Each structure stands twice: as C-alpha cells, then as structure tokens.
Amino acid sequence: MKSYVPNAITMGNLLSGCVAVVFAVNDRLELAAIFVALGIFFDFFDGFFARILNASSEVGLQLDSLADMVTSGVVPGVVMYQLLEDASGIPWGAALEEQHFHLGYIGFAITMASAYRLAKFNVDDRQTNSFIGLPTPANTLFILSLPLILMFEEYAFAKALLENPYVLILLTALSCFMLNAELPLFALKFKNWSFGQNEVRYLFLLASVLLLVFFQFLGVPLIIILYILLSLVFKEQS
Template sequence: MKKHIPNAITMMNLFSGCVAVAMAFSGNFGAVVVWVLMAAVFDFFDGFAARLLGVSSKMGVELDSLADVVSFGVAPATAVFILLRDFSAYPDFLLPMSTILPYTAFLLPVFSALRLAKFNLDDRQTSSFLGLPTPADALFWISYCYGVQYLSPLNEKICYSTLGFIVIFSLLMVSEIPMFSLKIKKIQFAGNEKQALLVVSMIAFVALWGIIGVAWGILFYIALSIFGNSFGKTKR
C-alpha cells in the first residue's frame, strides 16, 4: 500500500496542473498562481514521501516528469498564451503576426519536456542543477502574467519583454549553466549562503511588489547562480 502513496501525491501534482490550465483559459491568473503553487508543494512531497518510505521507483520518476510537464510547462505557458492573445498594444510591425505570436508561449512546455528528459538521464544533477529547473521557470511565468495582465494592453514594452523572456527562459532550461539547489543538507549558514540570500531576497521582493516579486526573485536566482559561479571560478 505504501508504495502507492508517492505516486498518489504525484497525481495530485498533475491534477493541480490541469486545474491551473483551466484557470488560465478563463483568464483567472490569480487562480493559476494558487494551483501551480499547490502543484509545486505536491512535487516536493512526492519525492520526500518516496525517500521517507523507501519506495522510490523508476515509475515514480517517469510519473513525476509527466506531471511536471503539465504543471510547470503547459500551465504557465497557457497563461502566457492568454496574455499574448488578449494583448492590444502590439507594435505596428508585429500586427500582421499578432494572431501567431501567442503560440510562441508553447515553446515553454517544449523546452520543459527537453529539460526534464535531460535531467532524468543526467547523473551530474544530484545536488545542483545544470540549466533552469522547470518549477523556477513556472514560478517566474505565473507571477509575471499575474503582475502585468492589467499593464499589457497599455504598454507595447510588455510585448517585447514577454517574447524576449520566452526565448531566454526556454534556452536557459536546456543550458549547461550551473544553478544551485535550495536543498539544505545541514542547518547552518556556512555552505548555504546563496540559499539564505535568495530566501531573504524573495521575501523582500514579495513584501515590496506582491506576487510579481516572485518573478524578480527568480531573476535574482538566475543572476546569483551565474555570477556566483563566475566569482567562484575567479576565486579559485
């Protein structure tokens, strides 16, 4: 019986992702934030439960990736699609492509699937990541869409930033850039400086700017990973 518990939790991740997709199509970006966050919670606890119960399995790994493609790929991409579909301030030179550009949002689940398949086969990513993790990508997009949904009809710069971020984040997910993990093995500051700095910064960003502060936090995470790695190499 206990071997089915982690998989049941994974299915709750998938269920939450499906509801998030439905909420995105209805234009309820606040609900998308809630359901994707719920999916992230289930995504954390399915692996935790598998390790705690000693019932990790190859099937669980595959189910987890399938659920993640929906919850952290399709769901946020659907929100981006709706954002671009309802956009009314396209620059003049992009107007002929205004019915096509929203579909660029679905590059995100495509690269999320590539990222997850690569992660499952890569034994270098046990304690850290190579490329942007799909949950971090999802958190950026749900908070971004929630934060700019009322500004996008009035500001064509939102169009440029959205399309640019789609390309950048898609490539980041399959890049070889080292990204630190939030997993903390020992409760001490030494060795966990970047994790502590990120948590404090994320809290500050959310306190200052609300939900869109999460997007700023993810950008800070990316910068901290890149420049932290560069600094570490220079120091050595």
C-alpha cells in the same frame, strides 16, 4: 504500501496542473496561478517523502516528470499564449498580426522547451544534488507572475513592458534558453542545518521573503533572477 505515498502526492501535482490548464485556457490566469502554486507544493513534497520513506523508484521519477509537464510545461505555455494574444490587440502588436498570424502560438515554445528540459533531467546524472539549467517549476513561477503583476500591481513601467508583445517574445526566448542552458544552479536541499555549508540557501530564502514583502508579485521574477545570480556566485555550494 509506503511506496504509494510519494506517487499519490505526485498525482496531486498532476491534478492541480490539469485544473490550472482549464483556468488558463479560459483566461482566468489568477486562478491558474493558485493551482500551479499548489502543484509546485506537491512537487516539492513528493520528493521529500520519497527520501524520508526510502520509497524512490524509477516509476516515481517518470511520473514526476509527466506531472511537471502539465503543471510546469503546458500551463506556462498557455499563459504566455494569453499574454501575447492580449498584447497583440494593442497598436504596436497589431502590426505583427497583419498576416493574421496569432502571436499567442509563440508562447508554446515554452511548453516545448520544458518538455526537452524534463527529458534531459531524467537521463542526466549530473543533476542529483543540483540543477543544470533553470528548473521547470522556477520558470513557471516566473511566467505565472507576469499576469499577476499586470492585474494587481501599480508599477507603470512593469505594465508597459508586459503589455509589449516584443518584450513578451523576448521573455519567451529567454525562458526557453534558460531552461536548457548549461548553467549550474543550486538546489534547495539541506543536508544539514549548518550555515557555513548552506550559506547560499539561507541568503536566498531570506532575500526571497524580503522581496515578496516589499514588491509582492513583482518580487517573484526578481527572486528567479536572484536565484540565478547567487548560483553563479556560489558555485561551490551547488
């Protein structure tokens, strides 16, 4: 019976992702972000309970990736679609639409890159205790933070960048690259509470809290950048 517990939690991730898709398609990106965050919460705890209940299974592994494909694959693609469509209505974006090409479709490159990254993860035995390439939930948090910055923050420079279709296309390309780059990144898995053996994790968590306190939604992309930089500096703790 205990084997069903982590899979049930994974289903919570999938359901959250489905609801987020509906909100994202209807351009309610702030609500989509809430359900994505809920899905990522479930995604973290399904693995946690699978370990403590010793209930890991091949079905659970595949189910986890299928749920992530919705929450951390389809949703960020739709969100980038919406951002690019909004940006294309601005004069500098209108020039890109002269041939009636919808810029928004470029956003689905993130969905395809996420699918490829998830497929690789399932067959890559190097990613047991760390990651190769940016995990899809981290990438999704990065993408979902962009509309929240536009909606709720007063950073004029950030809004100017995120309303520029060329910047959004660049971010899409960077997202696709980072998802599948041969870049080792540490995982937030504590084998013990020793500071010496988990220095990078403690530093990351502390810095993340400070970035969120001082920068609110702008802190989210800064956290993802910090995650990558710390992984490069502390390779031995991955």
